[in-house]
Amino acid sequence: MADPSDTRPLRGDDDLYEIFRGAEKPRSEHRIGAEAEKFGVDERSGAPLRYEDESGRSVQAVLAALVERHGWTPEPEHPGGPVIALRRGAASVTLEPGGQLELSGAPLADVHAICAESRGHLAELRDISAELGVVWLGLGFHPFAQQRDLDWVPKARYGIMQRYLPTRGAHGLDMMRRTATVQANYDFSSERDAMRKLRVGLTFAPVVAAMTANSPFYEGARWGGRSYRAKVWLDVANERAGLLPMMWRDDASYRDYVEWALDVPMFLFKRDGAVVANTGQTFRAFLRDGFEGHRPTAADWEMHLNTLFPEVRLKRTLEVRSVDSLPSSLACSLPAIFTGLFYDDDALAEAEALARTLSFEDVSRAREQIPERALGATLAGAPLQQLALRVLEVAERGLARRARLNREGRDERVHLERLRALTERGLCPADTLLDGLDAAGDLRAEISTRARM
Numbered sequence: 001m002a003d004p005s006d007t008r009p010l011r012g013d014d015d016l017y018e019i020f021r022g023a024e025k026p027r028s029e030h031r032i033g034a035e036a037e038k039f040g041v042d043e044r045s046g047a048p049l050r051y052e053d054e055s056g057r058s059v060q061a062v063l064a065a066l067v068e069r070h071g072w073t074p075e076p077e078h079p080g081g082p083v084i085a086l087r088r089g090a091a092s093v094t095l096e097p098g099g100q101l102e103l104s105g106a107p108l109a110d111v112h113a114i115c116a117e118s119r120g121h122l123a124e125l126r127d128i129s130a131e132l133g134v135v136w137l138g139l140g141f142h143p144f145a146q147q148r149d150l151d152w153v154p155k156a157r158y159g160i161m162q163r164y165l166p167t168r169g170a171h172g173l174d175m176m177r178r179t180a181t182v183q184a185n186y187d188f189s190s191e192r193d194a195m196r197k198l199r200v201g202l203t204f205a206p207v208v209a210a211m212t213a214n215s216p217f218y219e220g221a222r223w224g225g226r227s228y229r230a231k232v233w234l235d236v237a238n239e240r241a242g243l244l245p246m247m248w249r250d251d252a253s254y255r256d257y258v259e260w261a262l263d264v265p266m267f268l269f270k271r272d273g274a275v276v277a278n279t280g281q282t283f284r285a286f287l288r289d290g291f292e293g294h295r296p297t298a299a300d301w302e303m304h305l306n307t308l309f310p311e312v313r314l315k316r317t318l319e320v321r322s323v324d325s326l327p328s329s330l331a332c333s334l335p336a337i338f339t340g341l342f343y344d345d346d347a348l349a350e351a352e353a354l355a356r357t358l359s360f361e362d363v364s365r366a367r368e369q370i371p372e373r374a375l376g377a378t379l380a381g382a383p384l385q386q387l388a389l390r391v392l393e394v395a396e397r398g399l400a401r402r403a404r405l406n407r408e409g410r411d412e413r414v415h416l417e418r419l420r421a422l423t424e425r426g427l428c429p430a431d432t433l434l435d436g437l438d439a440a441g442d443l444r445a446e447i448s449t450r451a452r453m
Helices: 013-021 059-070 111-132 156-167 172-178 191-211 228-235 254-262 283-289 298-305 333-342 345-355 360-376 384-402 412-424 429-434 443-450
Strands: 032-042 073-076 083-088 091-095 101-104 134-137 181-186 268-271 274-277 312-314 318-324
Touching (some): 013 254, 032 333, 059 073, 059 083, 059 091, 101 111, 111 412, 134 443, 156 268, 172 228, 191 312, 191 333, 191 345, 191 384, 191 412, 283 298, 318 333, 345 384, 384 412
Antiparallel strands (some): 032 134, 073 083, 091 101, 181 318, 268 274
């Protein structure tokens, strides 16, 4: 999160790179952070949980109960404003624009700890949700809601995005309010280490998205594909999203990422706690010309980096963000895959060599097929399922060499077992949701039961 108190002026290139160089850590300090979003719906009707509601059944009621019962601290965006987040230690609970609830976990040492944190969060929600008649759905796209059914979370940034994103793509508002994701964050020890992981992540992000495709419903019915969330992301302000072709070169550097980010239009910056909307400038122009008498600061630059949406995002960590939200039984598969690929030397070298055999153009074409076909897509003329199994094998070998054991004496590969079983059959989570679904029955009740976290 950008520190608004970091008012140091940006004077040259070194200031732009400092956010990355300052985040470099020795390997002994590398951790994993996971983020998981979910939709709250009425357990009977499937109606989305409102941000506020006179009945007392609302996102605000959930946040208040977490504060009262479990020691979370409320965080309004400004003093006296509505609560839009909670914090406890290094973890936070935040809200996406349509009221999606997100656990942004603490940096932890292994995937076992990530899963324990997630289970603890869901346990805290259990009694609260039962009292309110709410269930939480782990899906990549809201299965029932139309745009008019959803509230807007009152965060200033979201209001600016609400107005701006529809001018840049067909699905900006869908991305904001009707999608949910699982993400994982990783450390890097040097520029070279960051670039290697970024290239591997960008290459295999669509492959992992296909393995975990989990949004086969649209406004209460099947839409005919496997991941409507992946479809949405093909047309959302593409100048700030996607697979970043400039980062696929062997000599890619922080400079390449910075040069791209400088030419992406801004959303906003803050001064003295107030939001200043600025969607008419790239950051490069802001750096050169300023805006309404304001000059860019280190906090402005960090905030801008946080408004970029590539499939793997470089900030103070590397954030892998291509995956649909998943049920709790599968949610740890994303951090497990990339922990295996990133945090073992041999696995990273093997993944890097495999990535070099795949072109940006071929991966991009496969990405366009994934919304409908998931693992049935092809990449460079071969079934995507074959590549998915190779990626899993590399990750599993990396996790085996890490040898981080749980209380039962099992290493982190345990968190990939369910996903491997699906992938071996050429299936994704959406296929299990659709299997045997009676379209003539109570579809809302059935979906709410099958997709419950």
